Amino acid sequence: MRARTTIKDVAEAAGVGVATVSRVLSGGSASPQTRERVLAVAAQLDYRPSALGRNLRQRRTGGIGLLVPDVTDSFYGRVADGVLACARAAGEPVIMGVTGDDAESESELIGMLLEQGVERVVAVPSGDHEPWGPAVRAGLTVVFADRRATGRDDIPAVLADERGGVRTAVEYLVGLGHRRIAYLGGHGQGQRAAAFRDTLGALGVTVDEELVVFGRATRDSAYAAASGLFQHRPDLTALVAGGNQLGEAAVLAARELDLRVPRDLSLIMFDDVPWAELCAPPLTVIAPPAQDIGYRAAELVLRSAGRRARGVSLPTELIIRGSCGPRR
Amino acid sequence: MRARTTIKDVAEAAGVGVATVSRVLSGGSASPQTRERVLAVAAQLDYRPSALGRNLRQRRTGGIGLLVPDVTDSFYGRVADGVLACARAAGEPVIMGVTGDDAESESELIGMLLEQGVERVVAVPSGDHEPWGPAVRAGLTVVFADRRATGRDDIPAVLADERGGVRTAVEYLVGLGHRRIAYLGGHGQGQRAAAFRDTLGALGVTVDEELVVFGRATRDSAYAAASGLFQHRPDLTALVAGGNQLGEAAVLAARELDLRVPRDLSLIMFDDVPWAELCAPPLTVIAPPAQDIGYRAAELVLRSAGRRARGVSLPTELIIRGSCGPRR
C-alpha cells in the first residue's frame, strides 16, 4: 500500500510551510497566488486531509453516531435513511450500531462511540435509562428518535404524534360502530397504549383491559399474542396493531383462524410499509413520518452542538385503505 | 463538557509512566503489581483510550465502511444487518453511507471514507467501475456484496448464486407448462437476465426478447415497466421479477389489470421479504441469503487485511408458496 500523501508533501511540493497549506485548505487568509499554487499542487497530488489528524487536534470527531434497534425493520430502516440523508448533506460521516432493543448492547455501543470520539448521537433508545447516564456525563449530545428513554426527559426527542395518530384511528373505528376494539402493542410503546385507552375513555367506550395485550419484538412472540387474543376473545371486532411487525402478525393470525378482514375483523396498523398496499385487502394504516423523524433528529443533533434543544412532535397521517369496515 | 481523562491522567494517578499504562492496557508485559494498580486506577477514572490517538499513531482506523444503494430496501437492510452483526462481533465500528446506486455519490462517499482513514470497505457497488479505481489505488481493502462492479474482477465479491436461483425458478415454471415467460429486471442485474436467457435456451424454449424488460430502481419506473409489459403482451403466462421492488410493482400492476395470480399469471420474485407471505396469494420466491451475504462479506474484509481473497457464491432457495400454477 502506497504511503498517504500528507500535508507536508503538499507544503514541500508547493514550496510553502504546512501552516499555509492548512490555512488555504480550511479557508483562512492567504495571498491569491499562494492559494492558487497550493490548490493546484493539492489537486495534482490528490491530497485528502486526514480526518484523524484533524480530529485529534480539535479533540472532536465531527461524525454522528446512530443507534437503532433493528435495521431490518422497515420503520427503523426509514429512520436511519433520514439520518443518513441529513448527515450526508452536512458532510458528516455516520457510525451506525444495532442495539436489538437490548440495554446492554446499547451500553456497549455507546462506549464504542465514546472511544471513537463521536460526540453527537441520534438513537432510538431501548427504553432503559441506564445506558444514557454515562453518555451525557461524558458530554455526548444526544437526540432521541421515535421513542424516549424513561426518566431522561432532559434529552430532546423527535417523535411521531402517536397520541394524535392513535386517537384518529380509534375515533375512526368507533365511528364505524366498533366497541370491542383491541390493542396489540410492542416494546416501549406505552405511549400508544395510553393514547388508546384515553381515546376510548373520552368517547365513552369502557376499556376492556383484556383487549390490551403486548408482544415482544420478535415475530413469533407477536404472532402468539395476536393468535391468543383472537382465540380467547372471539367477540372483538377491531384491532389496532402498534407497529408493522405486530400488524404482520395480526394479518397472519387472522388468516390462520379464518377471520375475514374487514368483514369479521377491522384492522388498523401503526406504520405504513410497502406491503400494506399489497395485502388483501390493503391495510388501513396510521403512517408516521419515519424518514422525517430521522432527518429532523439528525438536524437537531447537528445544530444543537452544545446548547440544549427542544424536542419536536411530527404529525401522523391516517391512510384509509380497505381493512376496516362497519361492525358486523 | 468535562475534559476527557487521558492516558497521562491515568499514568500520574498510578504513579507510573504513560508507556507502562499503554502496555498494561494493550496486553504488553508488566509486573503483576503494576498491572493491577494501573487497571484499578483506569477503572476508577473510567478511562477509555481514545481511538483518535491510537489510530493516528498506527495510521489506520480499524473500522469498516459500508456502502449500500438504499437502506430502505428490505434486501439491503438485511445485508447491512449482516455486516453490522459481524463488525460488532469483531468490535469494529461501521461507517455507513447510502449511494442511491449513483456513481457520483459513490465516489463522494469513498472519498469520505478515505478521509476518515477507513481502510476496509464492504459495498454493494452501483455497478460503475469508475469510483473504485481511486479506492484500490489508495490502498483500500474492498469486498463487494451482492453485485460486482463491471470490469473490477480483481475485487472479491460475496454473491448469491443468481444463476442457480434463476435456473431453478425457470425450470419450475417450464415444468408447470409455461412457455411464454417474461423477465422483469432492474439495475445492475445483467447476471440474472443472462441466467434467465441461458436456462430458457437450455430447456429448448426460444427466448422472446420482447419479454425481457428492465425498470429503473424507482417504484414508478418499475410499475410502468410491468404494466407496459402486461398490456403489450397479454399472451405471457408467467413472470420472474428480479428483485423485491420489481416484484411489488408486478403484483400491483397485475392487480390493476385484473390479472388473477396464479390463474392468469404465475409470478416468481427474486428475494424473500416479509410481505411475500402476506400477499394474496402468498408469493413464490427465490430467496437469497441476504443477511449471510453481508456477514460473509464483512468476515472476508476483516480477515483479508492485506492479502488478496477469493470471493464466494452462496446458494439461494426456491420457496414455493402460492403464486405459481399450471399454464392456463
Place this chain on the structure above:
DNA sequence: CGCCCTCATGGAAACGATTCCATCATTATT
C-alpha cells in the same frame, strides 16, 4: 521620510495514543 499597522507566512506546540530505545535492577551462568 519615518512610523505603525496590516497582512502573509512559516516554525513549533499541541492533541492522545503507541512504540522504540535506553536505563536500571535482578537473576542466572561460568
Place this chain on the structure above:
DNA sequence: AATAATGATGGAATCGTTTCCATGAGGGCG
C-alpha cells in the same frame, strides 16, 4: 564473584493536522 541475560520501566519520538505566535515585508498616513 564477575559478567551476561532477562525483564520491568520511563523518556521521547512519532503519527497528521490545526493554531498560536513571531517575523518580515509592504503600504498608508502623519
